[in-house]
Amino acid sequence: MSEKRKRATIREVAQATGLSPAAVSYALRGIQTSEETQERVRAAADELGYEAHPIARALASGRTGQVGLLCGSLEDYWQQSLAVAIGRALLARDRYALIVDAGGDPERELALARRLRDQRVDGLIVQPLDPSAALWSELAAAVPVVSIGDALHGGQAQGEVVFDNRRGVTLALEHLHGLGHQRVTVFTPTRASTPDRPADVHVNAEAERLGLRVDVVVVPQSLGAATEVALRVLGGPGRPSAVFCFADSIAYGVYAATRELGLAVPGDVAVCGYDNHPMSALLTPPLTTVDWDIDGIVHSAVRLVVDVIDGKPRKRRVVREPSLRVRASTGGAPG
């Protein structure tokens, strides 16, 4: 039941030190003041328990210290891990993350991006569902944008952590092809159809090159929905001998379906994922998947956005290369 005592303001610190509020503001930021004054001000601030009011500071300075994080779909466990890690990394740099989730809906993605800009975030990290949307250039003009995964079209983003999805697809399909599979069903999460859409471009190109027959099926990003779709595909006639899932979370749904259908993995159907979520190694059989070095991605994205915000010029574009983790779900390794 402590009384709600008012916090000290910069004016009180100014009064206590006999300086002007402006001088206190400068001193606490270590600029435009003598060492001695800074020391004196710090002492008085500590004494009074003064801490700058972040809202007032944001209004005056135009910087909120908050970064928007716009995720394609947080139903996806890997994206959850990514979001958590980014939030943590931002906090370590004294920034707060505003995490929002488009739920796989490109329109919602754009609406949320607008909302974040209207909240005056200092920067935006986005995993674009629709990299080609015209809105991105408008947004990038108002706030620094860093993209993760697919690059925004036209290079509007101030920073990019690009996934070499072409390489990822190649790794997966070559692996399946090398194991003798002729027909592969590809499960890909909902996305806006764009020229870069991996499932449309890379998959078809790579399949053609390898002489592989592929069927692309769009799957909502949730365990339940993925399970349902997988039940239909694997339970129906003309079951493929292998499936390639464009997210480990989708592969988890496939596992649920194979269990329900009594199919053996990889005996009846081989499964390959994408992301390498930690749980993937724990499944039975462990999931073969394309690994993306989440730490490096997080580090690059946060560094890019913070540097752009702070006005430091820095490499704008980082390309990430995947690697294949071969495990038992494709029969490519002992189980």
Next chain:
Amino acid sequence: MSEKRKRATIREVAQATGLSPAAVSYALRGIQTSEETQERVRAAADELGYEAHPIARALASGRTGQVGLLCGSLEDYWQQSLAVAIGRALLARDRYALIVDAGGDPERELALARRLRDQRVDGLIVQPLDPSAALWSELAAAVPVVSIGDALHGGQAQGEVVFDNRRGVTLALEHLHGLGHQRVTVFTPTRASTPDRPADVHVNAEAERLGLRVDVVVVPQSLGAATEVALRVLGGPGRPSAVFCFADSIAYGVYAATRELGLAVPGDVAVCGYDNHPMSALLTPPLTTVDWDIDGIVHSAVRLVVDVIDGKPRKRRVVREPSLRVRASTGGAPG
């Protein structure tokens, strides 16, 4: 390359309508003004593309529209799901969540709680690692606090979503006892030792009642760390016939350990979890676990915090009851 055009301010809307800024402020909030004026103001605001500046609003009104969410450890997958769901629910109520992660460290928890208060969040949802810390009462005096899980001591929280952990422990231990186990190792995540600590109180009480021998082992909340501890416990002499993990994530580590050690679940060791994360049903064997109805928890917590912020009196305390999902990992069901 659209130019960074300045946004309209309330003064411009006032000018356009021939009203005072105050009147515009009132009109847009639908108070103290005639219907007709409100309509006229709305039209002008739309015309100018005016949208209130959230920072300025926050400074003047003292409300930021942001709610802090302080998680015990986001290494835990269930807590990740909880955080995501709470963030989504808050957004649906036009609030942003500031999600931070104590990483299992009670001191860090308190430091972060302070930081969130200093950020001027309107409210705080917390999954307390240390419900007994004196700081809570100081915090609760400054900002509405809603606890999830263990209740804060002394009833300082303005809202509580309480987990009946005693019941959860009873369900798990009775189940294992009923299957004939005599010795159970309990893996519990790091927490401050408090009078309410479930592992200390409920487990011991229940074990005594059932005539069960239990060993409590504290485990850091991460898959890797849990695996390591489990390897030591299950690989050493005197292996228990059953383990009870106070979080499904820990059970995942146990699964990894049993795999490495070549132990059969539940044949060599039965495993029971706590949380019922969706992945738990997908493991081989599916994990028996204590289920907590995450949707209800999220709904209650968000409703409590929002109502307190909005000054609506509401039931302060909600108690959640768990149920046991019996699956094959304890041999209690066909696998």
Next chain:
DNA sequence: CCGCATCAGTAAACCGTTTCAGTGAACCGC
């Protein structure tokens, strides 16, 4: 027709910083 509310709206203060445009004083080279 008086006294008292109520209503719709206004002017100004306020929220607590940062930043801009000075201003003396000290210091510099010459």
Next chain:
DNA sequence: GCGGTTCACTGAAACGGTTTACTGATGCGG
């Protein structure tokens, strides 16, 4: 010893809303 910088600091103006105190007009009961 003089013009020009640099240094350390000040006063006031932002930043863009909300809130408080007040005002004139209208309505209403008696």
